Amino acid sequence: MLYTIISRYKPGGGRKVSSNGRVPNLFIVGAPKCGTTSLFWYLGEHTDIFVSDNKEPNYFIYDSLVKNGAYKTKLKRAVKTRKDYLDLYTEAHNEKYVMDGSIFTYFFEDGLKKLKALSPDYKAVFLLRNPVERFISHYKMCVNLGEIKKPIDAFIDEPYAGMGVNMLELGLYAREIKKTFELLEPERIHIILLDDLKKDIESVLMSLYEFLDIDKALPVNREKIFLKSPGVARNAKLRNAYVNGRFFRLLKKVFRKTPLYKLKNAINRRLYQAAPITPGVRQKLYGYYKDDIGELEKIIGRDLGVWKIYEK
Numbered sequence: 001m002l003y004t005i006i007s008r009y010k011p012g013g014g015r016k017v018s019s020n021g022r023v024p025n026l027f028i029v030g031a032p033k034c035g036t037t038s039l040f041w042y043l044g045e046h047t048d049i050f051v052s053d054n055k056e057p058n059y060f061i062y063d064s065l066v067k068n069g070a071y072k073t074k075l076k077r078a079v080k081t082r083k084d085y086l087d088l089y090t091e092a093h094n095e096k097y098v099m100d101g102s103i104f105t106y107f108f109e110d111g112l113k114k115l116k117a118l119s120p121d122y123k124a125v126f127l128l129r130n131p132v133e134r135f136i137s138h139y140k141m142c143v144n145l146g147e148i149k150k151p152i153d154a155f156i157d158e159p160y161a162g163m164g165v166n167m168l169e170l171g172l173y174a175r176e177i178k179k180t181f182e183l184l185e186p187e188r189i190h191i192i193l194l195d196d197l198k199k200d201i202e203s204v205l206m207s208l209y210e211f212l213d214i215d216k217a218l219p220v221n222r223e224k225i226f227l228k229s230p231g232v233a234r235n236a237k238l239r240n241a242y243v244n245g246r247f248f249r250l251l252k253k254v255f256r257k258t259p260l261y262k263l264k265n266a267i268n269r270r271l272y273q274a275a276p277i278t279p280g281v282r283q284k285l286y287g288y289y290k291d292d293i294g295e296l297e298k299i300i301g302r303d304l305g306v307w308k309i310y311e312k
Contacts, residue, residue, distance in 0.1 A: 178299070
């Protein structure tokens with residue numbers, strides 16, 4: 001069975017020659033490898049929210065990505081002009097929200113300023129994950145993309161890949177949220193922990209719907225679609241065909257919101273093997289994030305003790 005999001009999906013995001021698309025007013029702004037793709041598609045099932053096929057157009061930070069030396073493959077789907085950006089949303093009609101899932105925006109001050117200038121009636125969502133596990137997951141992904149060749153303990157000393165940003169600093173949530181609160185109104189920002197989303201999807205969605213002031217009807221599909229970090233490819237050519245081949249990419253888009261999407265985890269087990277994480281890596285990462293986690297606890301009023309358990 002195909003769900004609502006599939007019926008609304010238009011290849012290419014409904015791009016047209018004109019630029020009559022609506023300006024997005026809902027943004028998922030952070031952080032990568034925190035379940036943002038799952039949240040994006042959950043919200044995309046709601047009849048009051050329109051989403052484009054291009055989850056991360058990165059329009060507000062395009063110039064910063066170029067300046068920072070982001071890989072060309074990362075810039076390929078990024079949108080440079082306002083016309084091209086709005087063209088992504090030409091199929092939006094009466095939905096209350098038009099959503100942009102460009103998660104890296106929170107990391108760039110100029111991007112946040114541009115967001116507010118174009119969309120003054122915005123609302124934004126932060127999705128946060130244990131920063132140690134976030135970094136490890138991000139590392140595994142970049143290894144499979146061929147962006148990182150080093151073992152993780154060596155990469156920690158020079159953590160740049162893909163988007164041209166410091167991958168360790170992406171997990172300094174308290175620092176980045178403080179900066180964001182100076183540029184955007186805190187009352188327009190909703191913070192979610194991935195731990196909560198995985199534990200109780202319904203409660204998290206209900207709270208988010210209340211924040212957005214939209215109907216609280218749950219999406220048709222409430223299956224958990226969080227995918228485990230696959231590890232290291234057993235065969236690079238086979239893995240690249242599966243990830244980048246047009247046929248497989250189309251299948252994944254079509255089945256994204258159906259129970260068949262769960263097959264992706266089974267396929268991953270065949271394509272990948274566990275990425276080696278050397279002893280002490282989690283302890284070293286926790287030492288880096290410890291103070292920031294403490295500050296984040298104060299900001300969100302939550303005990304994050306579960307994030308403080310690491311491998312000795």
